[in-house]
Amino acid sequence: MKAVVYDGPRTVSVKEVPDARIERPTDALVRITTTNICGSDLHMYDGRTDLQPGMVLGHENMGEVIEVGDGVDLVKVGDMVCLPFNVSCGACANCNQGLTAYCLVANPAPGMAGAAYGYADMGPYAGGQAELLRVPWADFNCLVLPPDARDMSRQKDYVMLSDIFPTGWHATELACVRPGDSVAVYGAGPVGLLAAYSAIIKGANKVMVVDRHPDRLRLAEQIGAIPIDDSKGSPVEQILEQTGGMGADRGCEAVGHQAHDPSGQEKSALTLNNLVHSVRFGGTIGVVGVFIPKDPGSPDPLQKQGKAPFDYGMFWFKGQSMGTGQCNVKNYNRQLMNLIANHKADPSFLVSHELKLDQAPEGYRNFDVRADGWTKVVLHPDGGR
Template identity: 70%
Template sequence: MKAVVYVGPRQVRVTTVPDARIERHTDVLVRVTTSNICGSDLHMYEGRTSFAPGRVLGHENLGEVVEIGSAVDRVKVGDMVCLPFNISCGFCANCEKGLTAFCLTTNPDPCLAGAAYGYADMGPYNGGQAELLRVPYGDFNCLVLPEDARDKQTDYVMLADVWPTGWHATMLACVQPGDTVAIYGAGPVGLMAAYSALLRNASCVMVIDHHQDRLTKAEEIGAIPIDDSRSSPVEQILELTQGIGADRGCECVGFQAHDSEGSERPNMTLNALVKSVKFTGNIAVVGLFLPRDPTGRNDLYKRGEMAIDYGTFWYKGQTMSTGQCNVKNYNRQLCALIHEGGARPSWIVSHELDLDDAPEAYAHFDAREKGWTKVVLHPGKAG
């Protein structure tokens, strides 16, 4: 089968690899028809993780079931399914609590919890930027989609990661109707967090970035764009909230945060949120932070550590919640919103391309070139 394979820093190749296949009785085999490039893929693409050359990328996947293991009961051949990026068993202590991002059985490393498709340190599983994908524990992990799935693939594929993660940010931040919300980062996750906050009836959603095309996308849905290259985003947020600060804040950038001059500052957004959110406010951190970063510009960052304004955070009585999204907690209800016409997450998509176009797409997306907000790859279309 054809697949997008990691070669080395800023190098991917579309090449032929052994076909994915049923390996256990509980597996499902999916012919991938739609797979997104995620901002998290870029950390591996840039060579900042332990992702090994030769592995297949892609953890935001949708497709048609073409084969099922003998122990699969619910999922049927021909079903269109979307796969949470979390690979989870459904029966461990964490999965039973809904913490499927921290499954205790699917990662073979006993010191780690959680597994994913085509992702560094999250198990040996290949990704879905390929023609075929093996889905472990298929009955648990496959979200069987409604009958309109073939016509709305760019909407439903967002259920694999980016929209649930944006929704997760609003849940961790405890967004309530009428709240003011500050979202740092207008990449795909930040845009989905803004979209989610508005769906949850926030009264004012402010999105902070310095990429004008991404701020324009935020403005399209009624969010207030804040350009941090013009003046302090904290001051702009305080002005918009009468000096009080936002009720809730969401960090949707991660450790590769850059200031408007292009310098990487991993602690920038976290400290800005502490200053931007009101006393007793809630902060959610869904941007990716790593326990180690060999390319970090100082010893602190290389150890995955950073200087946080904890004194102000403590003094203001704020609450911070973090972690990867447990996709299955949200994907079914968000799927219903798409099916019933209450949401159209595909509005963030800027490019739909063939699988063969992946190397160029990675290069454009990694450079944050104007207009490249969300890339969708089509390995093959369902008949």
Template identity: 60%
Template sequence: LEKEEDYVMLSDIFPTGWHATELAGLRAGESVAIYGAGPVGLMAAHSALIKGASEVFVVDTHSDRLALAEQMGATPVHATGDEAVQKILDLTDGRGTDCGCECVGYQCCNKHGHEDNSATMNSIVASTKATGGIGVVGVFVPQDPSAATDLAKEGKMPFDFGSFWFKGQSIRTGQANVKAYNRQLARLIHHGKASPGQIISHRLSLDEAPEGYKNFDSRTPGWTKVILKP
């Protein structure tokens, strides 16, 4: 089937990345910072470019994933925390981006490599302009018993609400309604406007599935997205 691997991405990843840009309220000609260069973050970048974003920044610390973002036409930002914020501010002449997309979730890490569920949310508030929109599709859970802090165990975080309020920003969150987007995204693929299959790194048989999950769990460099072929 022609473009089969592109259509496979309609099962979840592509609609979720698109949803991030919808939640952020991204419009053509606007800039956006996307935190996370995993499959969803890369699809958010792809979606933003399709929508006509003027500048798309992708923030992460994994060089292999940032290379994919750059190949798509986005600007990679190899940093985290305050350093990432400062780089985005420098690249936007101090204005910050019009929108922001959080595509990491509660397992994000701070600059020391320690899990910190507030890291991306506070950074995205700092790097998004006043009145800007923020879309959150990264998963945040109500309880996380294995978290490092008592606050995080209850699904809570030290969030910079003062800056968020003072800047008059808006945040929209939630799981993507995949079926609501599938028809329009399928048409984009059909007419050659979208190519989400470009992030696929490995094609495995069903017998090789355990290997794929092992590398996924270990976050092995180079393993971006795997498809299984019976």
């Protein structure tokens, strides 16, 4: 089968690799019809992880089930399914508590919890930027989609259930967003935009989105958020001005450890500290941007060790609370699917490019450099049939 393979820093290629296949009775084999390039893929693409060359990438996947193992009871051949990026067993202590991002079984590495498709340190599972994908524990991990998921125009919405729509929603859950709240979102990449979109769906009275890329800020404004351009002045001051000097009720971080200031200097704790100063006394913050235990490629000696100079004194003084971590996709994907199916949510508004699998290297290059207009890249391994 054809697949997108990591060759080394800033180099991916489309190669012939061994076909994915059923390996255990509880597996399903999915013909991938739509898969995305995720912002977190870029951490690996940039060489900021210890991913080994040869890994098939891709953790935002959907497609058609073409084969199931003898132990699969619920998922059927012919079903259109979306796969959470979390690979989880569904039966361990963490999965039983809904903590599927921290499955105790799926990742065989000592001392690790949680697994994902095609991702560094997240288990041995090949990714879905490929023609075929093996799905372990298929009855648990496959979200069977409504009949309209066969329509390619609808797949742009449903594929977002694999990661970024639930992750954006998770940011608002961690931040405890409620109707009537004001919300500050740092980062207008796909996850930040969908965090803002989720806050709007939840009834926030004002949502402010901080970024400096005009195309992304335009999308924020398009969905009803207030764009905050941090290249034109302090985002903290702009948010305080929007909130009568009090700060936002809630804050969402959707940038992560590779945050840059407007001059291009990398500052790993920039968005965390800006949120402390942007959110009111007693407010809450949700962090879904990627922070990792070690980052040898960082220019910051602290970040090399996975540490950050956090403004904890002000955080404590303001009595704020913070929730962090990867999204447990299964907690949200069914209810968000229902919003999409009933046209209450259309997360595909952020899709800028649909490419064939062979065009993936072009998609990675342009998405990585934040080329104007490249806000979300969708790949169709089957050519968009």
